[in-house]
Amino acid sequence: MNPAPAPTTELTPVMLSALEHYAYCPRQAGLILLEDSYADDVSTVRGTLLHHRVHEPGQDNRSGVRTLRALPVWHHELGLTGVCDVVEIHDDGTVLPVEHKSGSYQPAGPADLQVAGQALCLEERLDVTIETAVVYSSADRRRHEVRVDTELRQRVATTTAHVRQVMEQMALPAPAADKRCRRCSMNILCMPKVLADHKKLNTLHGDLFAPSPEADWDD
Known part of the structure; x- marks a missing residue:
């Protein structure tokens, strides 16, 4: 694994989780980022408990795949940073980020944006190309494949810029x-x-x- 690169630009760091919050609702992201506000309900508590299990740093090895948990990542050019729930490294060189969600999966929804952001960060950290990511939904106990194509990559870059604008302007979205x-x-x-x-x-x-x-x- 490559070491974290020395910063060359003064980009305000954007957390990967903020991509999902902003994609769901810009104001929700603003309340969390600017006012440190958050409120739990049944769904968020369920999600917190789920992430307690997958956010224990460590790794497992089984036939053909090495599984890393709670892996810190970054993307220097975009100024993204955060932690991947699970990253699978297969013997054939495939690197697969797996984002765990407690609720139902929404195709092309906010979770796709978050896991695509993880893929871009992993590409920089591990010097690989990632074309596919996965969102695991505990609600239906299924893996949902996400194609990390050009359009989704652009959505990550655009959303990152929008989140950074909210943070720098210190103004809550409507x-x-x-x-x-x-x-x-x-x-x-x-x-x-x-x-x-x-x-x-x-x-x-x-x-x-x-x-x-x-x-x-x-x-």
Whole structure:
């Protein structure tokens, strides 16, 4: 394995996990990155417990494949960094990142973006080409193959740039206020319906900051 390269540019580092958060909802990513906000529900707790099992650093060897767990990776040019859940190194030279998810798999969804980011990082660290990655869904106990093609690679680069922009501008993206919010554990922290309803928001703002009738402005 190659050592981590010395930095030549001052890119703000972007965590691989932020790619999935941003792809699902930019505001969710902003709340996590800028305000260190997070809220658990049944799904997130299940995911945390799952990752406790796969994030124990170590390796296993079985016939034809070496399995690495909790492998730190980076991509110098993109400024990506993070940890791969599982990386399989096969005897034929194939390197296969495997991202573990507790929920159901969504084809071409946020998880694909995260595992593709891992693939790009592994290519730089291990000096290989990776054309396929895997998302393992514990909900259906299946591996789902992800093609790391040119389009997906470009999505990784574009999303990384968008996440970095949120971090550097220190500005929360607007709320989605759609069906995604019903499934989001951060719904209460985000307040999407209130913030998306500008008329209601202005009314609440006016009520909150309206001067008291008893105020004596001559004092």
